[in-house]
Amino acid sequence: MALSLRSPALAERRVEAACEEYAAAIDAAVRDVRVARKSGDAAEVQAKRLGALIAKGDATLRRFRFSSLDDVRAEARGRMGALVLQAAQDAWRAELARIEDEMQGGASGRRPQKRRLARGDECPSFRVRVVRPRMASGPGPGPPDAGWLDAPGDLAGSAAVLVFLRHFG
Amino acid sequence: MADLWRHRARLEAAGARVVVVSFMQDEGLADCWSRQVGAGFEHAIAPGADGAAGPLYGDAFRFRRSVAGVWSAESLGFYAEQRAAGRELESSHGQDVNQLAGDFVIGPDGRVVLPYYSRDNTDRPSVDEIIEAVESSREGAAQAGDARDGTSEEPTAARAPGAREEAPAADADTAPTPEAPSALRPDTGGRAVLAACAVAAVVVVALLALARRR
Numbered sequence: 293m294a295l296s297l298r299s300p301a302l303a304e305r306r307v308e309a310a311c312e313e314y315a316a317a318i319d320a321a322v323r324d325v326r327v328a329r330k331s332g333d334a335a336e337v338q339a340k341r342l343g344a345l346i347a348k349g350d351a352t353l354r355r356f357r358f359s360s361l362d363d364v365r366a367e368a369r370g371r372m373g374a375l376v377l378q379a380a381q382d383a384w385r386a387e388l389a390r391i392e393d394e395m396q397g398g399a400s401g402r403r404p405q406k407r408r409l410a411r412g413d414e415c416p417s418f419r420v421r422v423v424r425p426r427m428a429s430g431p432g433p434g435p436p437d438a439g440w441l442d443a444p445g446d447l448a449g450s451a452a453v454l455v456f457l458r459h460f461g
Numbered sequence: 462m463a464d465l466w467r468h469r470a471r472l473e474a475a476g477a478r479v480v481v482v483s484f485m486q487d488e489g490l491a492d493c494w495s496r497q498v499g500a501g502f503e504h505a506i507a508p509g510a511d512g513a514a515g516p517l518y519g520d521a522f523r524f525r526r527s528v529a530g531v532w533s534a535e536s537l538g539f540y541a542e543q544r545a546a547g548r549e550l551e552s553s554h555g556q557d558v559n560q561l562a563g564d565f566v567i568g569p570d571g572r573v574v575l576p577y578y579s580r581d582n583t584d585r586p587s588v589d590e591i592i593e594a595v596e597s598s599r600e601g602a603a604q605a606g607d608a609r610d611g612t613s614e615e616p617t618a619a620r621a622p623g624a625r626e627e628a629p630a631a632d633a634d635t636a637p638t639p640e641a642p643s644a645l646r647p648d649t650g651g652r653a654v655l656a657a658c659a660v661a662a663v664v665v666v667a668l669l670a671l672a673r674r675r
Contacts, residue, residue, distance in 0.1 A: 339559070342532045343532070345537045347541075347544070349537060349538060350542075359542070359545070361541065385533075389529060392529040395528055409573050409576045410573065410576060411572075413572065413576075417521075418521050420505040422503050422504065422505045422506075423491045423492055423506065424501075425500075441480065441503070450569055451476055452480060452566070453477050453566050453595065454522075454564065454567065455462065455479065455482065455502070455564050456483070456518065457482065457483040457494075458560055458561065459560065460494055460553055461553055
């Protein structure tokens, strides 16, 4: 395989095939989302249909021995595969934008968004449960150390870095 | 997160207290996550109902929910690459996958120094950006302290050089309260107006005194 990839013609065929396969997966996912919309599924349910692309992207990377989709795009630059992939991704973005709009209530029913915090704003007040992981407090068994954090009082006097996570994973 | 943990000595040297915030449903899950990731920072949990984030996310720090940020080409490509590299993707444990997050640096004076709202799951400030913000907040606080003590001529506001500017969304009900016109505020143009009035009053009194003498 390594030897064969030295041939420019084979390398080109490889990246073109990878682009076509991934673009076809995107097209299929977008079609699936449109079907879900016609069935009356909620915006968030429609979006979840796009999750199928994770497995398909993984399969494409493995099959054509690329380590990342950025590598595929970089190698496809200036070739037909890049255009095919771009067109599929544009359709994906347009579909996502439509779902996002639907999720936010649509143009007529758009919910007001709160102004984001900016530099210089006061830290909001909050009180939350805090856990100190066992790895930091020692290897012993048993529940983690826990307490409460009252902000901004408990954060006063030194700088604080708050790292907000998304979901587990 | 593991990257931040590797740089904890730098963060501690800069005087920063790092707190991970999540909406894990319980302490056991939060502890499990911290050990899996290998980061021993304090872990604050702020869960809402049914796997949603609590009000700390949306109401206090104003993180939004979005499908565009979560199901973008970049996000799904990232997960596909993780799988292709042989890493297992974790379950969300019933947590809201459309909740966006980010990072905040709060200065010693309780003010926001670095507000960073992530656009998707791959978008975070670099460790250097965070440390720079922490250091600038301490310098800002020290200068403000000097100014209060009368040892500094020009106090400067705390400012993070790498801070990303966010375009605030239009919002009628949470927009900042309109301030008084600048001419009435004693810290800006108000002082000039008061001085001009005082000078005018002195001139008028002097002219009246002169007229009486004549």
